[in-house]
Amino acid sequence: MNILEILNSRGLHLRQNGNGFAGPCPFCGGEDRFVCWPDQGRGGKWFCRRCESETPGRSGRSGDAIDLLRELDGLSYQEACNQLDSTFSASTPPPGLSHGRKNDVNQAVWRGRAKALVESAHSELLRDTDTQNWLLQEKFLDDSSIKRNMLGVITTGSSQPRSEWGLPDMAVKTDSSGFLPAW
Numbered sequence: 619m620n621i622l623e624i625l626n627s628r629g630l631h632l633r634q635n636g637n638g639f640a641g642p643c644p645f646c647g648g649e650d651r652f653v654c655w656p657d658q659g660r661g662g663k664w665f666c667r668r669c670e671s672e673t674p675g676r677s678g679r680s681g682d683a684i685d686l687l688r689e690l691d692g693l694s695y696q697e698a699c700n701q702l703d704s705t706f707s708a709s710t711p712p713p714g715l716s717h718g719r720k721n722d723v724n725q726a727v728w729r730g731r732a733k734a735l736v737e738s739a740h741s742e743l744l745r746d747t748d749t750q751n752w753l754l755q756e757k758f759l760d761d762s763s764i765k766r767n768m769l770g771v772i773t774t775g776s777s778q779p780r781s782e783w784g785l786p787d788m789a790v791k792t793d794s795s796g797f798l799p800a801w
C-alpha cells in the first residue's frame with residue numbers, strides 16, 4: 619500500500635501533478651495543497667503546504683506513508699508498519715504456514731484447495747445427522763450455528779502432496795482427527 623492507496627481508501631483522490639500527485643489534504647482539506655510522490659521511500663513521501671509545521675517559523679508538514687498512517691489513525695510506529703505491510707498479504711503465506719519462503723506459496727491454489735475442503739466438509743456435515751445431533755447435544759451448536767460458521771466434518775483421512783495445495787514441499791496431512799484450514 620502506498621500513500622495514494624491510503625488516501626483512495628478514505629475517499630480522497632489525488633491527480634497527477636508533475637512527477638507527483640496533488641489533492642486535498644486529509645488533515646486540513648483544500649483542493650491541491652497536499653502533494654505526494656508514491657514511489658519514494660516507504661509507501662511514498664508527502665507534503666502539505668498548509669498544515670501547521672511542528673517547527674516554528676516553517677510552514678508545511680511532511681512525512682512518509684508510516685507518518686501518514688500514524689497521524690491519520692493515531693497508530694504507534696509499529697502498528698503503522700503492520701498496517702502498511704498487511705496490505706501486501708497477497709504475497710504473504712497464511713498464518714501457521716510461515717515455514718517455507720513466502721514466494722514458494724501459491725496463494726490462489728492454496729486458497730482454492732482450502733475453500734474446497736471447507737465446503738466439502740460442510741456439505742458432509744449437513745448430510746450427517748448423527749454428527750449434527752452430537753454437536754447440538756454436546757457442544758450446543760445448532761443448525762444455524764453450523765451454517766453460519768461453515769462448520770464441517772472430515773471422516774475420511776487423506777494424505778495429499780503439498781504441491782497440490784500450492785505449498786513448498788513438506789508433508790501435509792488431513793485426517794479425521796481434525797484439520798482446520800484458515801485463510
Ligand SMILES: [Zn+2]
Nearest residue numbers: 643646666669
Ligand atoms: Zn494539510
